[in-house]
Amino acid sequence: MRGAPAIGVVAALGLVAAFARAGAPSRDAICAGIDRLAQARPTAVNLPWAMRRLRRVVDESPADGAALLDALADEAERILAEDQAMCAAIGRHGESLILDGARVLTHCNAGALATSGIGTALAPVYTAVAAGRRVSVIACETRPLLQGSRITAWELEQAGIPVTVCTDSMAASLMREGRVDLVIVGADRIAANGDVANKIGTYAHAVAARHHAIPFYVAAPSSSVDPDTRDGDAIPIEQRHADEVRRLGDRLLAPERVAVHNPAFDVTPAALVTAIVTERGVTRPPYRFAR
Amino acid sequence: MRGAPAIGVVAALGLVAAFARAGAPSRDAICAGIDRLAQARPTAVNLPWAMRRLRRVVDESPADGAALLDALADEAERILAEDQAMCAAIGRHGESLILDGARVLTHCNAGALATSGIGTALAPVYTAVAAGRRVSVIACETRPLLQGSRITAWELEQAGIPVTVCTDSMAASLMREGRVDLVIVGADRIAANGDVANKIGTYAHAVAARHHAIPFYVAAPSSSVDPDTRDGDAIPIEQRHADEVRRLGDRLLAPERVAVHNPAFDVTPAALVTAIVTERGVTRPPYRFAR
Numbered sequence: 001m002r003g004a005p006a007i008g009v010v011a012a013l014g015l016v017a018a019f020a021r022a023g024a025p026s027r028d029a030i031c032a033g034i035d036r037l038a039q040a041r042p043t044a045v046n047l048p049w050a051m052r053r054l055r056r057v058v059d060e061s062p063a064d065g066a067a068l069l070d071a072l073a074d075e076a077e078r079i080l081a082e083d084q085a086m087c088a089a090i091g092r093h094g095e096s097l098i099l100d101g102a103r104v105l106t107h108c109n110a111g112a113l114a115t116s117g118i119g120t121a122l123a124p125v126y127t128a129v130a131a132g133r134r135v136s137v138i139a140c141e142t143r144p145l146l147q148g149s150r151i152t153a154w155e156l157e158q159a160g161i162p163v164t165v166c167t168d169s170m171a172a173s174l175m176r177e178g179r180v181d182l183v184i185v186g187a188d189r190i191a192a193n194g195d196v197a198n199k200i201g202t203y204a205h206a207v208a209a210r211h212h213a214i215p216f217y218v219a220a221p222s223s224s225v226d227p228d229t230r231d232g233d234a235i236p237i238e239q240r241h242a243d244e245v246r247r248l249g250d251r252l253l254a255p256e257r258v259a260v261h262n263p264a265f266d267v268t269p270a271a272l273v274t275a276i277v278t279e280r281g282v283t284r285p286p287y288r289f290a291r
Numbered sequence: 292m293r294g295a296p297a298i299g300v301v302a303a304l305g306l307v308a309a310f311a312r313a314g315a316p317s318r319d320a321i322c323a324g325i326d327r328l329a330q331a332r333p334t335a336v337n338l339p340w341a342m343r344r345l346r347r348v349v350d351e352s353p354a355d356g357a358a359l360l361d362a363l364a365d366e367a368e369r370i371l372a373e374d375q376a377m378c379a380a381i382g383r384h385g386e387s388l389i390l391d392g393a394r395v396l397t398h399c400n401a402g403a404l405a406t407s408g409i410g411t412a413l414a415p416v417y418t419a420v421a422a423g424r425r426v427s428v429i430a431c432e433t434r435p436l437l438q439g440s441r442i443t444a445w446e447l448e449q450a451g452i453p454v455t456v457c458t459d460s461m462a463a464s465l466m467r468e469g470r471v472d473l474v475i476v477g478a479d480r481i482a483a484n485g486d487v488a489n490k491i492g493t494y495a496h497a498v499a500a501r502h503h504a505i506p507f508y509v510a511a512p513s514s515s516v517d518p519d520t521r522d523g524d525a526i527p528i529e530q531r532h533a534d535e536v537r538r539l540g541d542r543l544l545a546p547e548r549v550a551v552h553n554p555a556f557d558v559t560p561a562a563l564v565t566a567i568v569t570e571r572g573v574t575r576p577p578y579r580f581a582r
Contacts, residue, residue: 146545164551176494203467266467
């Protein structure tokens, strides 16, 4: 399961479905399930955010059993509908950043397959294309898990939007050749000061974009903003298994026992972020996200 | 076959062996073979350089048949011996750049498996380790062909030098975290003004190194310097098949027909290169390589 917003939505719907199948468990069991799922992934903030919403329903509802489950199901459905509306709104706000003929570089997948709607990073692309603009996308493959080549390229091809895959290491060179007009990526968590945690490799693109004076945009739901996280240093970064880098399928890509560095995310300081697009609008520096 | 210096050496030895097996062909056939091999790869300059040396032997020798072949074999052996001595000299000159405890980031493979000796980029590492310094290496995997994870990691592990593999996209983030002291890479061609063509992904590391004020060194034989190439814009970049990015073995990593960008090399402008180490010494900017 991937895509920070989708993880939140699916966790909420899935938890309610699991409770229903278990025959309306006790309030304590429901709270334990919510709390446990809230901690399943450390970096993205949408999952604990969705779980807090379910938890509030439990806390505020005097109901029990089937009535409580109905209230939770309603809340999960609301999260889903809001996610779809959020994507559409990000598209509307971000669309103006994408001029006719724009060549957009993106990393990982923050498109329709990462959300319930038209995505976050890709929402402005879809919306600009729907408005009649010609837009092409460079999808960085996004090692180690290749979400860019496997998912973004597939999704855009299905949508009939011109897409070219490149390795992550080619992005800076394409920028130097004047072949990238802007970068848009999603976010797994945005700190109060605008520092952005996103898929590993995002930071390298941000540094390269700054070096070439190319705008670097982040598009994410406001549920990805965590005002309780002061800055990027306070965002925990999930470290994943070495085999994600060392193997592909049953193929060994590096010596069996060699040390491997495999953080799932990196942090891009706010100073490198030209603007942050949420469903509420386009925010530019200095970023100060409050509750 | 890979590794710019090794390609030159092996082409010279291989050509002579092939001529010998063919039973001492005519001077014309020998010249045609040399000229054809000189153009087999467009970017690196060591191959045409080695072929020019063989060509000069033919042009300057009045001999024919077996006597000419002997002269060519002597020249090919000299190229091999010079390559080994070149590696050792790069190691001696570059060693001082690597302090005790240094954490060195490298890209692709410019080590013992890319040359006849102890490598170019890795020669200073081997020499510093032999001098008793503690050195660890971060080997970027180097998509798409993974020379870093497949070759550099293996080579350093065999040599007992601590090595960690990371994806190319992690390098900038490691620099930001203060975990890289210097970058050393090889070169496929160095223009007269110091612009460097090297494996795709090198430029991104150079940009990131500059952003973090980390020294970025290039180590290569002087045969990689091409004084006839004014600057990086004049270096032809080999474009390779899309399937190198799209497939790994029989596994499809991206949609079958999606467009793929796959240059084998990129150009790093001299302005981002802290110093160039050749067998002749350490050169710092401004670079002006003449014949």
